[in-house]
Amino acid sequence: MDAMRVSRLLLVTLRDDPSEAEIVSHKLLLRGGYIRRISSGIYAYLPLLWRVLQKIESIVRDEMNATGALETLLPQLQPAELWQRSGRWDGYTAGEGIMFHLDDRQGRELGLGPTHEEVITALAADLLRSYRQLPVNLYQIQTKFRDEIRPRFGLMRGREFIMKDAYSFHADEASLRETYGAMDQAYRRIFARCGLRAVAVEADSGAIGGSASQEFMVTAEAGEDLILTSSDGRYAANQERAVSLPSAAIPLQDGSCRDLATPGQRSIEELCSAHGFDPSQTVKVLLLLARFANGQPQPLLVSLRGDQQLNEVKLANAVTARAEAGAGALLEIAPITPEQLKAEGLADLAFGYLGPQLSDAVLQGAKTWQQRFLRLADGTALELERFVCGATRPDTHLQGASWEALCPNASLRPAGLDLRSAQPGDRCVHDPDQHLEAARGIEVGHIFQLGRKYSEALEATFTSEAGSDEPLWMGCYGIGVSRLAQAAVEQHHDGHGICWPVSIAPFEVIVVPANADEPVQSQLAEELYTGLRQAGIDALLDDRSERAGVKFKDADLIGIPWRVVVGRGAIEGRIELVRRQGSVKQELAASALLGTLLPTLQQERLGLLEQPA
RNA sequence: CGGGAUGUAGCGCAGCUUGGUAGCGCACUUCGUUCGGGACGAAGGGGCCGCAGGUUCGAAUCCUGUCAUCCCGACCA
Known part of the structure; x- marks a missing residue:
């Protein structure tokens, strides 16, 4: 990989909060030079964020591939006809419909994919003929388009965003449930590896349709969803879906009407x-x-x-x-x-x-x-x-x-x-001694058992073992990749800036010579930087001739998990190692850096995962 | 779409009440001094005051319209 020097990174940080941002993560991403708004709900991912997104994508790929899912890439431009067959064209385009749509030069109607059930099901109808080919799970990581009624909070609710979506096909419901369970496990690993505290909650299936569905929520104050959990941890649901025992009514005294x-x-x-x-x-x-x-x-x-x-x-x-x-x-x-x-x-x-x-x-x-x-x-x-x-x-x-x-x-x-909203404090259905507690969450993942809704509408059938033609059983599984990146900031920051989890940080270590004009310091910094990179560590060198304070502030703001400061002690071969989270400092010999840092880093690359796979 | 707010230099803002032709901080350029937590001094560059009409001798400022952005509700990864 090329040398990664701050002077060449197009790093443009801002001292003031941009007025367009409301929540911390949005402010920090703007201030740290991670994103720029191009239009309402449409953002440029600057080089620093692109590295974060690629790291997230790589974790997602890794875990999806481990379940045997196949990566693919479907078209974003989709014919209206497919959506008319599934019955979703009108709902998605008329009224407050969310799909960007257009006519081509022949007058044909097209939509910009907000999701891909129609396309994938049409493909499945084409490709899947026998139960022998099943089950199969296809996924892609790609930009989605949704004309949100109200885009807001930066990448949280954009009109163009990156999503991983997967679609599975099965011969029977049991097989669907098995893959659904495997996705549940894969998702838990993905979020843990990204260093995110996430909760799985029962959810409403919404416009996608289908039966069972589960959302993965990153807990954060700025979350748009209210989630209700029981204190014993056995029940968690989105308030949209949550059930509870109502309080008893106080009987009204008898009497005629x-x-x-x-x-x-x-x-x-x-x-x-x-x-x-x-x-x-x-x-x-x-x-x-x-x-x-x-x-x-x-x-x-x-x-x-x-x-x-x-x-x-x-x-x-x-x-x-x-x-x-x-x-x-x-x-x-x-x-x-x-x-x-x-x-x-x-x-x-x-x-x-x-x-x-x-x-x-x-x-x-x-x-x-x-x-x-x-x-x-x-x-x-x-x-x-x-x-x-x-x-x-x-x-x-x-x-x-x-x-x-x-x-x-x-x-x-x-x-x-059941038409009532469950409220915090309500007694739980599974155990009346438990009460519901409220928390806010950012939805970063959602998995559905779709059943046969789309396969029936689009006539995607296969020949079963018994020789009969049957609609495929389907599941679909989404992760908001760009939203996840911002959710991570929302969950990991402090008064100075972002504190990225190592696994998704744009760089793992930043080497900062306190005074770049001091040849001893800059030389040692160069050596350490090269050594780190040779050891496979994602290191960045702040080679700018800025004052130390500026470089420290920027390093804190952009949230690199580890900082190596090469300063006055350089002359004796002493350096300082600082952990971004909590600003924990230790002084050590430059020669001891790798030996000290590498084992910790290897552990931290696993995120919150207990042990490697 | 309904309710609220804001548009003035790359970013953050003042000026608008009471019209007289634009200012502050940060950032940027050059020079000097500084050099371990967003330095200091000096000099400099950059603004059809969102856009279009109108009122007026004269509009950033008053009036009308329009567009954009943000916040609150419906939507969702």
Whole structure:
């Protein structure tokens, strides 16, 4: 490898935090000369970061290859037709769709790959014919394009980012589960080798679809996701998905159903504080509208126990499962506004006083909406014997209402589901003595058991041992490589700058002559640098004629794990070895450097892995 | 898309209220002194004040529009 000298590295560090950055990792990457923003959510990876990314990629490759996965490279430009066959084109391009798309000179529609299920499945349909070829797992490391609604935090949520994605194909579900398990293990090793503390959590499958899925979260305050874990470590889930035991409702005193005057009390808090109810004695109703790619907008009437919060992801899944055939992808669920009612030609409703008994009659004559509510309720609401809810008339609630009385016709009674958000402090399902604790996480990996969704849509079949034609079983496995790099900074930094884990640091050691104009120092620095490189150590030499302080500050900022200072002691062959993490210093003879550093470095190259493979 | 904020030199900012033709710190260039934690002095280069209209004798400053960026929500590796 060429000589790595700071003077030749295009190292441009900044003293001030750039105003465009909000979170520490973003600021440090900009200040350290790792990235530059080119456009919203689009970054140039400067030479220093490119080295980090390549180290991460190499760890990923290593572990993926070890599982027998095959590296490949798929096109980024993809025909709309493939996405139309899987049914995702509209959802990914219409409305707030995330796919960059364009027409070519022939007027054909193309999309810039946000992910590769369609392409890989089409390939699988072409290449995989017999169970004898299975299982197979293909992966690639490549730039993905997503027109994020709101790019932010630098590489955390870019519109162009590097991802490792893998897709596995199987003859049966058991084989899929086996590879899924192998990926789980490989991912744990990958993150450990990168020096990251990561947690595996149960996750929602989102737009990708499929059944089981698990996310890998790097724990950090700046994380965008809320994760809930049990203190015994046996349960961990993304809040989107998390389940818990609800607190018991306080029973409402018996009594027949009667009107209760509640002028101006439109919220649960106002209602409860005015009449001394506990929120768990009430049922609140949310009036929402679900919009689909193709179908008519569907009004929703969602009932929750008053003390519970709606989990929008669970709701979206429930609505998707109940959507009419041909409605296409669910685009959005949003509260219905009085303006929307007017636009539909419908009468105003008593917002704040609605109850589960709200009749479909209020939707009669709607111009574009379905004229019946999709009625859903969380189990905690359905379990209430007696409760307080809106009377669907202004300034009035019902006290002592019951589902039987409100909805005598069982067909109008909502389906009972889990629609509530688990909260920190809730009791755990697996052990009621355990409680959920909250932590924030950055999602750096996600593995899915897709099942046969894509293979059925794209007719990717194989001939089974019994001779029948069957759709392939599929899994897919992603790692956000560029996001991982920034997550590492978020997890490993201090007041002076980045503290890269050795395994992914752009360089392992930086040799700093305190005074480069002092021939003894610069000569010894050169010798040590050469010796380190010859020993296979990724060393950098700060050969600039800057003052020592500048070089130290820069070394701290860019986060090289080890610093060798060649200073005044050089004349006696003494140098200083400084560990970036914690600024631990030791003085030693220059001749002892390799012997001291190499064993430690070899250990640190394993990251958090307990032992080499 | 809804809500909030900001656009002035490569970076960070002041100037705008009360119009008079642009300034500070860092960075950059040259010289000298310094030399183990972002040195000091001297001299210098660099700005269609986001863009387009308008008001005015005169606009960075006032008005209108527009674009971009950032923050809060929906999306995700």
